[in-house]
Amino acid sequence: MSIWHQRWDENRIGFHRLEANPTLTDHWSKLSLDSDAKVLVPLCGKSLDMHWLKQLGHTVVGIELVEKAITQFFDDASALALQESKQTGTKYSAENIHLYHADFFKVQPDEMPVEAWYDRAALVALPSTMRQAYVEQLLNLTTKDSKGLMVTFDYPQEEMQGPPFALPDSEVESLFSQHFTVERVQWTDVLEQEQRDLTRCSLSVFVLNRR
Ligand SMILES: C[S@@+](CC[C@H](N)C(=O)[O-])C[C@H]1O[C@@H](n2cnc3c(N)ncnc32)[C@H](O)[C@@H]1O
Structure with missing residues (x-):
């Protein structure tokens, strides 16, 4: 089991924030993107930043190793995600948010290439x-x-x-x-x-x- 699976299992997720990150909301406009640009969120966890990006009109493509993070993300939003089996893992989609349960280093999202990313x-x-x-x-x-x-x-x-x-x-x-x-x-x-x-x-x- 990876340290990340262990952390999510034990709910040791002190990195998770309960609102959109001010560094995102303060600086995102500096990228001058079209509102429909696709945004990659590597190692996304269940970050609420992804809802903020979606609300701007972006299609969000998140990659996360631990499935529990993804299911919690959609459960917390009371969103029913469609699941599709992919070569490198499972893709969960609801509206314009697509989260891949996969290793970032191996994944090939359907949405690639994307125009922007947020780390x-x-x-x-x-x-x-x-x-x-x-x-x-x-x-x-x-x-x-x-x-x-x-x-x-x-x-x-x-x-x-x-x-x-x-x-x-x-x-x-x-x-x-x-x-x-x-x-x-x-x-x-x-x-x-x-x-x-x-x-x-x-x-x-x-x-x-x-x-
Ligand atoms: C420090 S957390 C940050 C999560 C999120 N970006 C946030 O701001 O809340 C790092 C996340 O990366 C995930 N992770 C670690 N290695 C990964 C990999 N190789 N591919 C995809 N996700 C990974 C972990 O499970 C964990 O949820």
Whole structure:
């Protein structure tokens, strides 16, 4: 059983928020997308951000390893999702939200390529050895002129075991700059609000335009 299955089983999902994330609502308009653009949400959990994106008119394509997260997402919204068996897992759909119960690194959503993506607690949920593969899979699933909004987290890695793993802004630049323009649109010291035993902790938000 993966650590993520264990976490969902034991309801250890402190990352889950009970409303749309302010980093999303504050910065999403900077992507200047058409309202009908398809948005990929990698490692989506049962994030309410997906309802917020759908309400803007987007088609939402979420990928999540743990089925319980997906069933809870639709149950919490009292939505009946249609299930379809796919090569890499099961696709759950209700209105314009399509959630794939699958491994992000293997999935081939019907909706690809998508025009946009939103990463909150996705890349930082993965160990550093998987970061390059994450960027490559993002490139596979998105259009050549896609845009992304990404929220990251940084702290001295030796002071805490991830996830979330520390991801310095300089590493975001080196991972993405070959294929994207990288603009940091927010940096916030979150040491006090995180209430973890760390000497520093910050959150960054990036707008990434593929070129
Ligand atoms: C830290 S949570 C963030 C969830 C969501 N983005 C949010 O903001 O609430 C990371 C999620 O990624 C899922 N996950 C981990 N590895 C995955 C993989 N390889 N493919 C798809 N989902 C994965 C976990 O089950 C977990 O729900």
